[in-house]
Amino acid sequence: MKYMLLICVDESVEVSEEEASPEAWVKEVDGSGVRLSGSRLRPVRDATTVRVRDGELVVSDGPFAETKEQIAGYDLIECDNLDEAIAVASRHPAAGFGTVEVRPLWEE
Protein backbone atom coordinates (compact mmCIF):
# COMPACT_ATOMS: atom_id res chain seq x y z
CA MET A 1 0.00 0.00 0.00
CA LYS A 2 1.06 3.56 -0.62
CA TYR A 3 0.93 6.08 2.21
CA MET A 4 1.56 9.81 2.19
CA LEU A 5 3.34 11.04 5.27
CA LEU A 6 2.39 14.65 5.91
CA ILE A 7 5.08 16.19 8.08
CA CYS A 8 3.34 18.80 10.20
CA VAL A 9 5.21 21.21 12.43
CA ASP A 10 4.52 24.43 14.25
CA GLU A 11 6.68 26.91 12.35
CA SER A 12 7.08 29.09 15.42
CA VAL A 13 8.67 26.28 17.43
CA GLU A 14 12.44 26.61 17.52
CA VAL A 15 14.19 23.37 16.70
CA SER A 16 17.90 23.01 16.16
CA GLU A 17 19.02 22.31 12.62
CA GLU A 18 20.50 19.04 13.76
CA GLU A 19 17.34 17.92 15.54
CA ALA A 20 15.10 18.76 12.57
CA SER A 21 17.31 17.34 9.86
CA PRO A 22 15.64 14.37 8.19
CA GLU A 23 18.84 13.47 6.35
CA ALA A 24 19.52 10.25 8.23
CA TRP A 25 15.90 9.21 7.98
CA VAL A 26 15.79 9.91 4.24
CA LYS A 27 18.96 7.89 3.76
CA GLU A 28 17.40 4.98 5.66
CA VAL A 29 14.02 4.94 3.84
CA ASP A 30 15.58 5.54 0.43
CA GLY A 31 18.08 2.81 1.10
CA SER A 32 15.37 0.30 1.96
CA GLY A 33 13.27 1.35 -1.03
CA VAL A 34 10.33 2.32 1.16
CA ARG A 35 10.27 5.97 0.08
CA LEU A 36 9.00 6.67 -3.43
CA SER A 37 9.36 10.44 -3.33
CA GLY A 38 9.21 13.36 -0.96
CA SER A 39 10.29 16.87 -0.27
CA ARG A 40 10.45 19.59 2.24
CA LEU A 41 7.97 22.42 1.55
CA ARG A 42 8.51 26.18 1.63
CA PRO A 43 6.89 27.78 4.67
CA VAL A 44 3.24 28.78 4.78
CA ARG A 45 3.99 32.43 4.03
CA ASP A 46 4.87 31.30 0.50
CA ALA A 47 1.66 29.31 0.08
CA THR A 48 -1.21 30.19 -2.23
CA THR A 49 -4.75 29.06 -1.67
CA VAL A 50 -6.95 28.24 -4.65
CA ARG A 51 -10.68 27.82 -4.41
CA VAL A 52 -13.53 27.92 -6.89
CA ARG A 53 -16.84 29.17 -5.49
CA ASP A 54 -19.94 29.54 -7.63
CA GLY A 55 -17.77 29.19 -10.71
CA GLU A 56 -15.49 31.97 -9.62
CA LEU A 57 -11.79 31.48 -8.99
CA VAL A 58 -10.66 32.80 -5.62
CA VAL A 59 -6.92 32.99 -5.13
CA SER A 60 -5.44 34.19 -1.88
CA ASP A 61 -2.27 33.99 0.09
CA GLY A 62 -1.69 31.43 2.80
CA PRO A 63 -3.97 28.72 4.11
CA PHE A 64 -7.03 29.78 6.03
CA ALA A 65 -6.86 27.11 8.65
CA GLU A 66 -5.93 28.62 11.98
CA THR A 67 -4.12 25.50 13.06
CA LYS A 68 -0.72 26.03 14.54
CA GLU A 69 0.86 23.09 12.79
CA GLN A 70 1.51 23.42 9.08
CA ILE A 71 2.59 20.90 6.51
CA ALA A 72 6.33 21.27 6.27
CA GLY A 73 7.05 18.34 3.99
CA TYR A 74 5.72 15.13 2.60
CA ASP A 75 6.98 11.67 1.83
CA LEU A 76 5.33 9.08 -0.31
CA ILE A 77 6.13 5.61 0.94
CA GLU A 78 5.16 2.07 0.07
CA CYS A 79 4.59 -0.46 2.85
CA ASP A 80 2.79 -3.75 3.36
CA ASN A 81 0.47 -2.38 6.01
CA LEU A 82 -0.27 0.42 8.45
CA ASP A 83 1.98 -0.96 11.18
CA GLU A 84 4.98 -0.68 8.86
CA ALA A 85 3.97 2.84 7.82
CA ILE A 86 3.63 3.83 11.48
CA ALA A 87 7.09 2.43 12.18
CA VAL A 88 8.59 4.44 9.29
CA ALA A 89 6.72 7.61 10.36
CA SER A 90 7.76 7.24 13.98
CA ARG A 91 11.43 7.37 12.97
CA HIS A 92 11.04 10.69 11.15
CA PRO A 93 12.61 13.42 13.31
CA ALA A 94 9.49 15.63 13.06
CA ALA A 95 7.54 12.97 14.97
CA GLY A 96 9.57 14.11 17.97
CA PHE A 97 8.50 17.77 17.91
CA GLY A 98 5.62 17.92 15.41
CA THR A 99 3.11 15.47 13.98
CA VAL A 100 3.36 13.00 11.16
CA GLU A 101 0.00 12.30 9.57
CA VAL A 102 -0.13 8.93 7.82
CA ARG A 103 -2.62 8.99 4.96
CA PRO A 104 -3.27 6.00 2.72
CA LEU A 105 -3.47 6.88 -0.96
CA TRP A 106 -6.82 6.39 -2.63
CA GLU A 107 -6.05 3.29 -4.63
CA GLU A 108 -8.77 1.08 -6.07
Added chain:
Amino acid sequence: MGAEAEAAVADAFRQEWGRVVATLIRVTGDWDLAEECAQDAFARALECWPRDGVPRRPGAWLTTTARNRAVDRLRRSATEATRLRELAALPGPEAGDCGGPGGVPDDRLRLIFTCCHPALSAEARVALTLRTLTGLTTAEIARAFLVPEPTMAKRLVRAKQRIRNAGIPYRVPPAELLPQRTAAVLSVLYLLFNEGYSATAGADLVRRGLCTEAIRLARCLTGLMPEEPEAAGLLALMLLHDARRAARTDDAGELVPLEEQDRGRWDAAGIAEGVALLDAALHQGRPGPYQVQAAIAACHATAARAADTDWPQIAALYGRLAALAPSPVVELNRAVAVAMADGPAAGLALVTSLEASGALPGYHLLPATRADLLRRLGRTAESAAAYREAMALTAADAERRHLQRRLDEVSRPG
Protein backbone atom coordinates in the same frame (compact mmCIF):
# COMPACT_ATOMS: atom_id res chain seq x y z
CA MET B 1 -34.39 -33.88 20.57
CA GLY B 2 -35.44 -30.58 18.97
CA ALA B 3 -34.94 -28.58 22.15
CA GLU B 4 -31.68 -30.37 22.84
CA ALA B 5 -30.34 -29.55 19.37
CA GLU B 6 -31.42 -25.94 19.71
CA ALA B 7 -29.59 -25.70 23.01
CA ALA B 8 -26.54 -27.19 21.28
CA VAL B 9 -26.74 -24.51 18.60
CA ALA B 10 -27.05 -21.78 21.23
CA ASP B 11 -24.09 -23.25 23.07
CA ALA B 12 -22.04 -23.51 19.87
CA PHE B 13 -22.92 -19.90 19.10
CA ARG B 14 -21.38 -18.79 22.37
CA GLN B 15 -18.36 -21.06 21.98
CA GLU B 16 -17.67 -20.91 18.27
CA TRP B 17 -18.96 -17.67 16.76
CA GLY B 18 -15.68 -15.78 17.20
CA ARG B 19 -13.61 -18.63 15.87
CA VAL B 20 -15.77 -19.08 12.76
CA VAL B 21 -15.71 -15.34 11.98
CA ALA B 22 -11.98 -15.07 12.69
CA THR B 23 -11.13 -17.94 10.34
CA LEU B 24 -13.43 -16.65 7.61
CA ILE B 25 -11.88 -13.18 7.78
CA ARG B 26 -8.43 -14.69 7.42
CA VAL B 27 -9.31 -16.70 4.34
CA THR B 28 -11.65 -14.26 2.60
CA GLY B 29 -10.14 -10.96 3.75
CA ASP B 30 -13.71 -9.67 3.82
CA TRP B 31 -15.19 -8.84 7.24
CA ASP B 32 -18.77 -8.47 6.05
CA LEU B 33 -18.69 -11.67 4.05
CA ALA B 34 -17.21 -13.46 7.07
CA GLU B 35 -20.01 -12.33 9.37
CA GLU B 36 -22.72 -13.13 6.86
CA CYS B 37 -21.37 -16.62 6.20
CA ALA B 38 -21.02 -17.28 9.93
CA GLN B 39 -24.65 -16.25 10.38
CA ASP B 40 -25.68 -18.54 7.54
CA ALA B 41 -23.80 -21.43 9.12
CA PHE B 42 -25.63 -21.05 12.41
CA ALA B 43 -28.96 -20.76 10.59
CA ARG B 44 -28.10 -24.03 8.79
CA ALA B 45 -27.26 -25.62 12.11
CA LEU B 46 -30.71 -24.74 13.41
CA GLU B 47 -32.19 -26.58 10.42
CA CYS B 48 -29.87 -29.56 10.30
CA TRP B 49 -28.98 -30.43 13.89
CA PRO B 50 -32.54 -31.17 15.09
CA ARG B 51 -33.00 -33.43 12.03
CA ASP B 52 -29.56 -35.06 11.65
CA GLY B 53 -28.28 -34.85 15.18
CA VAL B 54 -25.59 -32.62 16.67
CA PRO B 55 -22.25 -33.16 14.92
CA ARG B 56 -19.40 -34.65 16.93
CA ARG B 57 -17.36 -31.48 16.56
CA PRO B 58 -19.82 -28.59 16.24
CA GLY B 59 -17.10 -25.97 15.71
CA ALA B 60 -15.60 -27.88 12.78
CA TRP B 61 -19.04 -28.39 11.24
CA LEU B 62 -19.81 -24.67 11.53
CA THR B 63 -16.48 -23.53 10.10
CA THR B 64 -16.79 -25.91 7.15
CA THR B 65 -20.37 -24.85 6.49
CA ALA B 66 -19.46 -21.16 6.66
CA ARG B 67 -16.46 -21.71 4.41
CA ASN B 68 -18.57 -23.56 1.82
CA ARG B 69 -21.04 -20.73 1.91
CA ALA B 70 -18.21 -18.26 1.27
CA VAL B 71 -17.01 -20.37 -1.68
CA ASP B 72 -20.55 -20.32 -3.12
CA ARG B 73 -20.81 -16.59 -2.80
CA LEU B 74 -17.38 -15.85 -4.18
CA ARG B 75 -17.95 -18.23 -7.09
CA ARG B 76 -20.89 -16.11 -8.12
CA SER B 77 -18.66 -13.07 -8.38
CA ALA B 78 -16.13 -14.35 -10.89
CA THR B 79 -13.45 -11.77 -10.09
CA GLU B 80 -12.63 -13.47 -6.84
CA ALA B 81 -10.44 -16.20 -8.27
CA THR B 82 -7.52 -15.55 -5.95
CA ARG B 83 -9.58 -15.67 -2.80
CA LEU B 84 -11.21 -18.85 -4.03
CA ARG B 85 -7.85 -20.50 -4.37
CA GLU B 86 -6.99 -19.43 -0.84
CA LEU B 87 -10.25 -20.85 0.41
CA ALA B 88 -9.60 -24.15 -1.33
CA ALA B 89 -6.21 -24.29 0.35
CA LEU B 90 -7.70 -23.75 3.80
CA PRO B 91 -6.83 -26.78 5.91
CA GLY B 92 -9.60 -28.69 7.61
CA PRO B 93 -10.88 -27.17 10.85
CA GLU B 94 -8.82 -27.86 13.93
CA ALA B 95 -9.81 -29.38 17.23
CA GLY B 96 -12.03 -27.27 19.42
CA ASP B 97 -9.80 -26.09 22.25
CA CYS B 98 -8.70 -22.54 22.86
CA GLY B 99 -4.98 -22.52 22.14
CA GLY B 100 -3.57 -22.61 18.65
CA PRO B 101 -1.56 -25.75 17.90
CA GLY B 102 2.22 -25.44 18.25
CA GLY B 103 3.05 -21.80 17.52
CA VAL B 104 0.30 -21.31 14.93
CA PRO B 105 -1.74 -18.41 16.26
CA ASP B 106 -5.44 -19.02 16.74
CA ASP B 107 -7.35 -16.85 14.27
CA ARG B 108 -9.24 -15.28 17.16
CA LEU B 109 -5.99 -13.81 18.42
CA ARG B 110 -5.47 -12.16 15.01
CA LEU B 111 -9.02 -10.91 15.18
CA ILE B 112 -8.82 -9.46 18.66
CA PHE B 113 -5.52 -7.68 17.99
CA THR B 114 -6.94 -6.22 14.79
CA CYS B 115 -10.17 -5.09 16.48
CA CYS B 116 -8.12 -3.39 19.21
CA HIS B 117 -5.63 -1.69 16.87
CA PRO B 118 -4.65 1.75 18.20
CA ALA B 119 -5.48 3.34 14.83
CA LEU B 120 -9.17 2.66 15.58
CA SER B 121 -11.11 4.88 17.97
CA ALA B 122 -11.81 3.46 21.41
CA GLU B 123 -15.52 3.28 20.59
CA ALA B 124 -14.84 1.42 17.37
CA ARG B 125 -12.55 -1.07 19.11
CA VAL B 126 -15.15 -2.00 21.67
CA ALA B 127 -17.99 -2.28 19.16
CA LEU B 128 -15.97 -4.31 16.68
CA THR B 129 -14.67 -6.67 19.35
CA LEU B 130 -18.19 -7.38 20.55
CA ARG B 131 -19.64 -7.81 17.09
CA THR B 132 -16.99 -10.08 15.63
CA LEU B 133 -15.83 -12.05 18.66
CA THR B 134 -18.94 -12.52 20.77
CA GLY B 135 -21.59 -12.33 18.05
CA LEU B 136 -23.75 -9.77 19.85
CA THR B 137 -25.97 -8.18 17.21
CA THR B 138 -25.62 -4.54 16.21
CA ALA B 139 -28.93 -3.85 17.97
CA GLU B 140 -27.70 -5.48 21.17
CA ILE B 141 -24.41 -3.57 21.13
CA ALA B 142 -26.30 -0.33 20.54
CA ARG B 143 -28.55 -1.08 23.53
CA ALA B 144 -25.56 -1.96 25.69
CA PHE B 145 -23.88 1.37 24.92
CA LEU B 146 -27.09 3.39 25.02
CA VAL B 147 -26.82 4.70 21.46
CA PRO B 148 -29.37 4.43 18.63
CA GLU B 149 -28.94 1.35 16.45
CA PRO B 150 -28.20 3.30 13.22
CA THR B 151 -25.39 5.11 15.05
CA MET B 152 -23.86 1.81 16.10
CA ALA B 153 -24.34 0.31 12.63
CA LYS B 154 -22.52 3.27 11.12
CA ARG B 155 -19.73 2.96 13.68
CA LEU B 156 -19.19 -0.68 12.76
CA VAL B 157 -19.26 -0.03 9.02
CA ARG B 158 -16.74 2.80 9.39
CA ALA B 159 -14.44 0.71 11.55
CA LYS B 160 -14.38 -2.08 8.98
CA GLN B 161 -13.80 0.41 6.16
CA ARG B 162 -10.96 1.92 8.10
CA ILE B 163 -9.28 -1.45 8.61
CA ARG B 164 -9.42 -2.02 4.87
CA ASN B 165 -8.56 1.51 3.67
CA ALA B 166 -5.81 2.26 6.15
CA GLY B 167 -4.24 -1.15 5.70
CA ILE B 168 -4.51 -2.34 9.31
CA PRO B 169 -2.97 -5.82 9.13
CA TYR B 170 -4.93 -8.90 10.17
CA ARG B 171 -2.33 -10.46 12.39
CA VAL B 172 -0.87 -10.90 15.83
CA PRO B 173 1.70 -8.09 16.11
CA PRO B 174 5.39 -9.00 16.03
CA ALA B 175 7.33 -9.31 19.28
CA GLU B 176 8.56 -5.72 19.39
CA LEU B 177 5.01 -4.35 19.22
CA LEU B 178 3.41 -7.03 21.36
CA PRO B 179 3.67 -5.54 24.88
CA GLN B 180 2.13 -2.22 23.87
CA ARG B 181 -0.55 -3.83 21.72
CA THR B 182 -1.43 -6.40 24.37
CA ALA B 183 -2.02 -3.55 26.80
CA ALA B 184 -4.44 -2.04 24.26
CA VAL B 185 -6.36 -5.32 24.00
CA LEU B 186 -6.56 -5.69 27.77
CA SER B 187 -7.85 -2.15 28.17
CA VAL B 188 -10.65 -2.79 25.68
CA LEU B 189 -11.72 -5.89 27.61
CA TYR B 190 -11.58 -4.04 30.93
CA LEU B 191 -13.59 -1.16 29.49
CA LEU B 192 -16.17 -3.68 28.31
CA PHE B 193 -16.35 -5.21 31.76
CA ASN B 194 -16.70 -1.85 33.47
CA GLU B 195 -19.54 -0.84 31.16
CA GLY B 196 -21.44 -3.87 32.36
CA TYR B 197 -20.36 -3.54 35.97
CA SER B 198 -21.50 0.06 36.25
CA ALA B 199 -24.93 -0.84 34.86
CA THR B 200 -27.45 -0.96 37.67
CA ALA B 201 -30.02 -3.64 38.39
CA GLY B 202 -32.67 -1.72 36.48
CA ALA B 203 -30.51 -1.53 33.36
CA ASP B 204 -30.96 -3.56 30.24
CA LEU B 205 -29.98 -7.20 30.56
CA VAL B 206 -27.72 -6.91 27.52
CA ARG B 207 -25.88 -4.08 29.22
CA ARG B 208 -25.38 -6.11 32.37
CA GLY B 209 -24.38 -9.06 30.20
CA LEU B 210 -21.30 -7.15 29.06
CA CYS B 211 -19.54 -8.46 32.18
CA THR B 212 -20.16 -12.03 31.10
CA GLU B 213 -18.93 -11.26 27.58
CA ALA B 214 -15.82 -9.51 28.90
CA ILE B 215 -15.01 -12.46 31.16
CA ARG B 216 -15.53 -14.89 28.30
CA LEU B 217 -13.16 -12.88 26.08
CA ALA B 218 -10.58 -12.56 28.85
CA ARG B 219 -10.80 -16.32 29.42
CA CYS B 220 -10.21 -16.91 25.75
CA LEU B 221 -7.30 -14.44 25.66
CA THR B 222 -5.72 -16.07 28.71
CA GLY B 223 -5.93 -19.42 26.94
CA LEU B 224 -4.39 -17.92 23.82
CA MET B 225 -1.61 -16.05 25.65
CA PRO B 226 -0.65 -18.27 28.59
CA GLU B 227 2.73 -16.50 28.81
CA GLU B 228 1.08 -13.13 29.49
CA PRO B 229 0.47 -12.77 33.24
CA GLU B 230 -1.42 -9.50 32.78
CA ALA B 231 -4.10 -11.32 30.74
CA ALA B 232 -4.60 -13.76 33.62
CA GLY B 233 -4.43 -10.83 36.04
CA LEU B 234 -7.23 -9.08 34.20
CA LEU B 235 -9.35 -12.23 34.14
CA ALA B 236 -8.78 -12.68 37.88
CA LEU B 237 -9.71 -9.05 38.49
CA MET B 238 -12.95 -9.42 36.55
CA LEU B 239 -13.87 -12.68 38.30
CA LEU B 240 -13.23 -11.21 41.74
CA HIS B 241 -15.37 -8.15 41.02
CA ASP B 242 -18.09 -10.17 39.37
CA ALA B 243 -18.22 -12.57 42.34
CA ARG B 244 -19.60 -9.71 44.45
CA ARG B 245 -22.29 -8.79 41.94
CA ALA B 246 -25.29 -10.26 43.80
CA ALA B 247 -24.43 -8.36 46.97
CA ARG B 248 -23.75 -5.01 45.33
CA THR B 249 -27.37 -3.89 45.21
CA ASP B 250 -30.19 -4.53 47.64
CA ASP B 251 -33.72 -5.65 46.74
CA ALA B 252 -34.73 -2.07 45.99
CA GLY B 253 -31.82 -1.69 43.57
CA GLU B 254 -29.84 0.52 45.94
CA LEU B 255 -26.06 0.36 45.82
CA VAL B 256 -24.63 -1.41 48.89
CA PRO B 257 -21.13 -0.25 49.90
CA LEU B 258 -18.48 -2.96 50.14
CA GLU B 259 -18.29 -2.92 53.94
CA GLU B 260 -22.06 -3.40 54.28
CA GLN B 261 -22.41 -6.17 51.70
CA ASP B 262 -23.75 -9.56 52.77
CA ARG B 263 -20.62 -11.64 52.18
CA GLY B 264 -22.69 -14.80 52.20
CA ARG B 265 -24.04 -13.71 48.85
CA TRP B 266 -20.61 -13.48 47.28
CA ASP B 267 -19.87 -16.23 44.78
CA ALA B 268 -17.28 -18.39 46.54
CA ALA B 269 -16.44 -20.40 43.43
CA GLY B 270 -15.77 -17.23 41.44
CA ILE B 271 -13.52 -15.90 44.21
CA ALA B 272 -11.61 -19.18 44.44
CA GLU B 273 -11.03 -19.21 40.68
CA GLY B 274 -9.93 -15.57 40.68
CA VAL B 275 -7.49 -16.10 43.53
CA ALA B 276 -6.03 -19.25 41.94
CA LEU B 277 -5.56 -17.48 38.61
CA LEU B 278 -3.92 -14.54 40.31
CA ASP B 279 -1.52 -16.75 42.27
CA ALA B 280 -0.45 -18.52 39.09
CA ALA B 281 0.00 -15.19 37.28
CA LEU B 282 2.06 -13.68 40.11
CA HIS B 283 4.28 -16.76 40.04
CA GLN B 284 5.46 -15.73 36.59
CA GLY B 285 7.26 -12.90 38.33
CA ARG B 286 6.18 -10.13 35.96
CA PRO B 287 3.67 -8.05 37.91
CA GLY B 288 1.62 -5.37 36.18
CA PRO B 289 -1.31 -3.07 36.92
CA TYR B 290 -4.00 -5.72 36.40
CA GLN B 291 -2.31 -8.24 38.66
CA VAL B 292 -1.93 -5.62 41.39
CA GLN B 293 -5.58 -4.56 41.05
CA ALA B 294 -6.60 -8.21 41.22
CA ALA B 295 -4.49 -8.60 44.36
CA ILE B 296 -6.39 -5.69 45.91
CA ALA B 297 -9.72 -7.22 44.90
CA ALA B 298 -8.55 -10.54 46.36
CA CYS B 299 -7.79 -8.86 49.71
CA HIS B 300 -11.39 -7.69 49.86
CA ALA B 301 -12.90 -10.90 48.52
CA THR B 302 -11.08 -13.16 50.98
CA ALA B 303 -11.88 -11.18 54.14
CA ALA B 304 -14.56 -13.10 56.04
CA ARG B 305 -15.93 -9.90 57.55
CA ALA B 306 -15.37 -6.26 56.58
CA ALA B 307 -13.51 -5.82 59.86
CA ASP B 308 -11.05 -8.55 58.84
CA THR B 309 -9.90 -6.65 55.73
CA ASP B 310 -6.13 -6.37 55.54
CA TRP B 311 -6.01 -2.60 54.99
CA PRO B 312 -2.25 -2.13 55.46
CA GLN B 313 -1.72 -4.68 52.69
CA ILE B 314 -4.26 -2.92 50.45
CA ALA B 315 -2.66 0.48 51.11
CA ALA B 316 0.72 -1.01 50.16
CA LEU B 317 -0.74 -2.51 46.97
CA TYR B 318 -2.19 0.86 45.98
CA GLY B 319 1.26 2.33 46.51
CA ARG B 320 2.60 -0.33 44.15
CA LEU B 321 -0.15 0.40 41.63
CA ALA B 322 0.56 4.14 41.80
CA ALA B 323 4.17 3.36 40.88
CA LEU B 324 3.22 1.04 37.99
CA ALA B 325 0.37 3.14 36.58
CA PRO B 326 0.23 6.58 38.20
CA SER B 327 -3.20 8.20 38.18
CA PRO B 328 -5.16 10.49 40.49
CA VAL B 329 -7.92 7.85 40.81
CA VAL B 330 -5.36 5.39 42.15
CA GLU B 331 -4.14 8.08 44.58
CA LEU B 332 -7.71 8.60 45.78
CA ASN B 333 -8.16 4.88 46.39
CA ARG B 334 -4.83 4.79 48.19
CA ALA B 335 -6.09 7.58 50.44
CA VAL B 336 -9.15 5.49 51.32
CA ALA B 337 -7.00 2.47 52.13
CA VAL B 338 -4.56 4.55 54.19
CA ALA B 339 -7.53 5.99 56.11
CA MET B 340 -8.61 2.45 56.96
CA ALA B 341 -5.10 1.34 57.89
CA ASP B 342 -3.82 4.43 59.74
CA GLY B 343 -6.98 6.38 60.59
CA PRO B 344 -9.17 8.94 58.78
CA ALA B 345 -6.82 11.87 59.48
CA ALA B 346 -3.97 10.22 57.52
CA GLY B 347 -6.35 9.55 54.62
CA LEU B 348 -7.75 13.06 54.70
CA ALA B 349 -4.25 14.52 54.39
CA LEU B 350 -3.78 12.57 51.14
CA VAL B 351 -7.19 13.65 49.81
CA THR B 352 -6.44 17.27 50.65
CA SER B 353 -3.13 17.24 48.79
CA LEU B 354 -4.81 15.50 45.85
CA GLU B 355 -7.45 18.26 45.72
CA ALA B 356 -4.77 20.92 46.05
CA SER B 357 -3.04 19.49 42.97
CA GLY B 358 -6.18 20.26 40.95
CA ALA B 359 -6.55 16.65 39.82
CA LEU B 360 -9.95 15.09 39.06
CA PRO B 361 -12.03 18.26 38.63
CA GLY B 362 -15.75 17.47 38.73
CA TYR B 363 -15.14 13.88 39.90
CA HIS B 364 -17.83 13.19 42.49
CA LEU B 365 -15.88 10.53 44.37
CA LEU B 366 -13.31 13.12 45.44
CA PRO B 367 -15.71 15.21 47.59
CA ALA B 368 -17.58 12.00 48.51
CA THR B 369 -14.39 10.53 49.95
CA ARG B 370 -13.57 13.74 51.79
CA ALA B 371 -17.13 13.72 53.17
CA ASP B 372 -16.77 10.16 54.46
CA LEU B 373 -13.45 10.91 56.15
CA LEU B 374 -14.77 14.12 57.75
CA ARG B 375 -17.82 12.20 58.98
CA ARG B 376 -15.57 9.63 60.62
CA LEU B 377 -13.58 12.44 62.22
CA GLY B 378 -16.84 13.84 63.65
CA ARG B 379 -16.56 17.05 61.61
CA THR B 380 -20.25 16.84 60.63
CA ALA B 381 -20.85 20.33 59.21
CA GLU B 382 -17.88 20.10 56.82
CA SER B 383 -18.89 16.55 56.02
CA ALA B 384 -22.45 17.56 55.08
CA ALA B 385 -21.14 20.31 52.80
CA ALA B 386 -18.85 17.80 51.07
CA TYR B 387 -21.73 15.31 50.59
CA ARG B 388 -23.78 18.07 48.96
CA GLU B 389 -20.84 18.93 46.73
CA ALA B 390 -20.54 15.29 45.67
CA MET B 391 -24.28 14.97 45.00
CA ALA B 392 -24.20 17.96 42.69
CA LEU B 393 -21.59 16.15 40.60
CA THR B 394 -23.20 12.74 40.06
CA ALA B 395 -26.03 11.84 37.72
CA ALA B 396 -26.34 8.16 38.68
CA ASP B 397 -29.49 7.61 40.74
CA ALA B 398 -28.19 4.84 42.97
CA GLU B 399 -25.07 6.85 43.85
CA ARG B 400 -27.12 9.95 44.61
CA ARG B 401 -29.42 8.02 46.94
CA HIS B 402 -26.41 6.56 48.74
CA LEU B 403 -24.93 10.04 49.23
CA GLN B 404 -28.31 11.35 50.40
CA ARG B 405 -28.48 8.64 53.06
CA ARG B 406 -25.05 9.64 54.34
CA LEU B 407 -26.00 13.30 54.25
CA ASP B 408 -29.10 12.54 56.30
CA GLU B 409 -26.92 10.70 58.83
CA VAL B 410 -24.54 13.59 59.38
CA SER B 411 -27.34 16.16 59.32
CA ARG B 412 -29.36 14.34 62.02
CA PRO B 413 -29.32 16.34 65.22
CA GLY B 414 -27.65 14.76 68.25
